[in-house]
Amino acid sequence: MTTTSTQDEELAKFGRLADRWWDPAGEMRPLHDINPLRLRYVDERAALQDAKVADIGCGAGILSEAMAQRGASVTGIDLSQPLIDAATAHAAESGVRVDYRCTDSRTLAAEQRDRFDIITCMELLEHTDDPAAIVADCARLVRPGGAVFFSTINRNRKAWLLAIAGAEYLLSLLPRGTHAYDKLINPAELAAWARADGLIVRSVDGMRYNPLLHRARLEARPQVNYFMHTTRPRQ
Numbered sequence: 001m002t003t004t005s006t007q008d009e010e011l012a013k014f015g016r017l018a019d020r021w022w023d024p025a026g027e028m029r030p031l032h033d034i035n036p037l038r039l040r041y042v043d044e045r046a047a048l049q050d051a052k053v054a055d056i057g058c059g060a061g062i063l064s065e066a067m068a069q070r071g072a073s074v075t076g077i078d079l080s081q082p083l084i085d086a087a088t089a090h091a092a093e094s095g096v097r098v099d100y101r102c103t104d105s106r107t108l109a110a111e112q113r114d115r116f117d118i119i120t121c122m123e124l125l126e127h128t129d130d131p132a133a134i135v136a137d138c139a140r141l142v143r144p145g146g147a148v149f150f151s152t153i154n155r156n157r158k159a160w161l162l163a164i165a166g167a168e169y170l171l172s173l174l175p176r177g178t179h180a181y182d183k184l185i186n187p188a189e190l191a192a193w194a195r196a197d198g199l200i201v202r203s204v205d206g207m208r209y210n211p212l213l214h215r216a217r218l219e220a221r222p223q224v225n226y227f228m229h230t231t232r233p234r235q
Helices: 005-013 029-043 062-069 079-093 105-111 131-141 155-169 187-196
Strands: 052-056 071-078 099-102 117-124 140-154 198-212 215-219 225-231
Touching: 005 079, 029 062, 029 117, 029 140, 029 198, 029 215, 029 225, 052 062, 052 198, 062 071, 062 079, 062 117, 071 105, 079 099, 079 215, 099 225, 105 131, 117 131, 131 140, 131 187, 140 187, 187 198, 187 225
Parallel strands: 052 071, 052 117, 071 099, 117 140
Antiparallel strands: 140 225, 198 215, 198 225
16 A cells, blocks of 8 residues: 555645544534535435445544444545544444444455445545546445445636635635645546446536535535435446
8 A cells, every 4th residue: 555745645634633533513514514415315325224335535434434323334444544543433432333444445446346335435536646546446346236426526616716715714614725626526527437437427416515504405516516426337
């Protein structure tokens, strides 16, 4: 498992937040606020009860735990050891069983190809050096007939204004430097990567977050944040 210097910087940046990740009023509050929508988006399209799920880039486990509480058998992976430690500790305190591992998607795909009913890869791709490779790993991990869910941020002027300038610098909803504009991904790019790896794009849905009400909802156009639901064809 190798990382680039840029990726090491990303891991260190998020690792420093590990001990505050589960604070619903802290720097990760937006993640806590949008998690009910993320959970519902997945569960309504691919039932979590009794499903085998891999959460790629799980952080300290906010989504992983929620899916496990819905009855899924969840494996959560992240390259940040501090985040995996925080996730493991919180799961133990909560009495929730999640298999957390400090590893990358390529390693997991080599070990457990075609093994998962559902793959979630939320708020990760825009922080990586090679997002297309992670999409490919997700396609390898999911079984035929299974579902893969992505969420990320569009790359356009409105996304820069709201997700970076507004959220990080004007409103301080996220730590400054959380996102880099050139790493944002437009839906056409993500859809092309998914199709190249044999996935069928079922839907692309925008997400709007209200920082005053601390709520998130779906919207028709993926102008800023968006979800993508894909499936692997049955063989």
